[in-house]
Amino acid sequence: MNPDHLKTISWKNPLIYIVALLIILPVFLSDYLPFQDYPDWLYQATALAHYHSGDNAYSQYLTVKPYLVPNSASTIIMALLIIMVNPILAGKLTLVLWLLAMPLCYLYFYKAFQPKGNILQFAPLLLLYNIRFYHGNLSYLLCLPIVFFLLGYYKRRIDNFGWLPMNNMMILLILLFIFHFIGFIICLLGIAVLSVEKFKFHARNHILPAIAIAPSLVLAIIYVTNQTPHGDELAFILKLSLLGKLASIFASWAVAFNFDYEPNSVSILIKGSLNILFVGFILYLVANFVVAALNRNIRWNSIALLGLALIAISLVMPNMFYYITDAGSRLIWIGVLLIMPIFNTDKYAIKRNSVIVFGALLIIITALNSWQIYSKGRQNSKLFEKIDRCLGPKKKPLNIMGDFIYSHHVSTDLFPSKPKDKIIMRIVPGVSSLMRLPYYYYIKYDVPYPHVFQTSMFESKNYRIPLMIKPFPSPQQIFDGIEEYDYSIIVGKKEIIQYFNNYLAPKSTVILSDSICSVLKIL
Known part of the structure; x- marks a missing residue:
């Protein structure tokens, strides 16, 4: 394998299609995928697609909320697909959309901050089958490609931010809001810190970005004001210990989430060992980050600081915050990916050894998830x-x-x-x-x-x-x-x-x- 093939991404490169087939393979190994919330979302998409059809119309039992809400975009996407194909295939195509869009949009984001690139630009390929995926959190997953694409888009055009980029961002932010609220908020924070980094506090330069944000922000305010208070739940949630928080964060990196619930089984031993190795790999990246920071071999920027802030918040934030389930593990996932472009070292250059290690990890993770999803x-x-x-x-x-x-x-x-x-x-x-x-x-x-x-x-x-x-x-x-x-x-x-x-x-x-x-x- 020639590492130079990975330095410039070309659609003519057959390696791209091999990797694409590899990462989507597991979801086609079963019609009854072992993802926690996934059947619920698939049912809701079926309800939307058949809302006014059939003898038992869903409209007799369900009403559509009169305002746009987060967590609804995945339902809409699958419903549109169900009109054309059967629900099982529609659900798998939606999962494929996430599996392909996330690494591509992250690559676009990464190159905006680190044009030279390195092996870390492909990191999402190793993290696609994470705990959020096995939980079936479709809208959250699908919001992430939009988050990273939007931040990369704004970074690339901030020097000449005119009416066309403003309109494009306005549309994408509304779309992002419909996907997931936490992704929407993080993206707004990212746009804000990029704007302040570039324009400082010159109000005139912030006008067009503010106009781009305004419509989606209005939708968010309408949504929040229509939510049920959660005071009792918050008091309960705040009792969770820091130990439980750390356990949740480590679990968020696990590549083998659905354990068999058999304490002495061989599969438990294998999956547990691989999880430990994978967490060790993450800790290795953290250690290298600390060393690079001490050696001043890092090019700091506002997005990296936002990533660090998200990681810090995830460490002290309650395990579940209001209705945003396991927000800590979601924040640390995004935070680490926001930090990665700041590494400015040859250690992560695209070389033969790094490509071999990366490829081996990808094959192991794919095999593990294929086995797990099939069984x-x-x-x-x-x-x-x-x-x-x-x-x-x-x-x-x-x-x-x-x-x-x-x-x-x-x-x-x-x-x-x-x-x-x-x-x-x-x-x-x-x-x-x-x-x-x-x-x-x-x-x-x-x-x-x-x-x-x-x-x-x-x-x-x-x-x-x-x-x-x-x-x-x-x-x-x-x-x-x-x-x-x-x-x-x-x-x-x-x-x-x-x-x-x-x-x-x-x-x-x-x-x-x-x-x-x-x-x-x-x-």
Whole structure:
């Protein structure tokens, strides 16, 4: 392999297509991908695509919010694709969009700050299958290419920022707002620090950038003023320890997130070892950063300082801040990528050895994720087939996600008492990837389902669950409204399945019950 081929990116270079195929391969190994929130987003896209079609129109059960909201762009993209292809393929094409757009947009950003380039400009290729990916946070993931493209675009045009760049930025910022709020805020901060670095405090030079920001900022203000207060949740969240925060940050770099929940399994040993090695690689980069800083071999700029600020905030910020789930791990991911262009050393030059090491890491990570997605996908497929056989077509099941009852809203001896334990138990990977599997039933049979779990563009007409994971319906609320459904599907830990089997027994009959799933027929 000639390292010079990587110094100038050309679409005629076959290596680009080999790498592209390598990074998208894992998502095509299963139709039931083991990503936590992914089935929910896929269902919402199906609902939007079929909103006014069919005998059971989704408009009977769901209403579209009358204002633009973050976290809705991925739904819109998949809905447009569902009009042309089946939902399963539409979801995979959306994931491919992220997998290809992120490294390309980051390369554009990197070259704006470090025209010479080095091996670090390809860093996102190693970080694509991160904890956010396995959590299925599609809108957050899709916002990142726009964030880095916008910052690179502004950096390249700041010297001659006229009306055309202003209009382009205005459109992209509105689009970014629709994708994800945290990405939108970070991008605004990036634009602000670049402007101050260039123009200092000469107000006249800030007029056009301010005009570009204004429309999306108005949308953000409208959105924030329409949100539900979260004072109780914030008081609960602030109790989380710094140790839990550090654990979350290390987990955000993990390349093997969905552990099998088998303490002595060989796969646990292999995945755990690879995670340790990968975290070690990140610590190696940090150590080199410190050495370079001490030797003054770094070209500081405002974007790098913003990256450092995000990392510092992520270290002290509560693990979950308002409705921005695991904000710390999201901030550190962006912060590290913002810092990378400031390295001005030959150590990271594109040379034969660095290309070999990088290529080996990419192949190992791809193999690991392929194995994980394939094996977990098979488990998901078998469970879905079991549920499908129990229900039959076109039924109306209630999906009870066993993870949500770890919330402090439910008081019972079954659940952990410490706030940190509740959060950790809620995201047990061996269970969490199955939680939303029943949504595939609604997608397969095009069944309108009035419960929208994630923050989205929808609200339910008869049952509203606002703002991602809090608040949840209590078991009593579920018991009172269970007659509206034909069946109830409970996915979660064995103790939780038994709890709901007993709790709902007066109104249901158990027709399937095992260690991770229960299906109840409502009387």
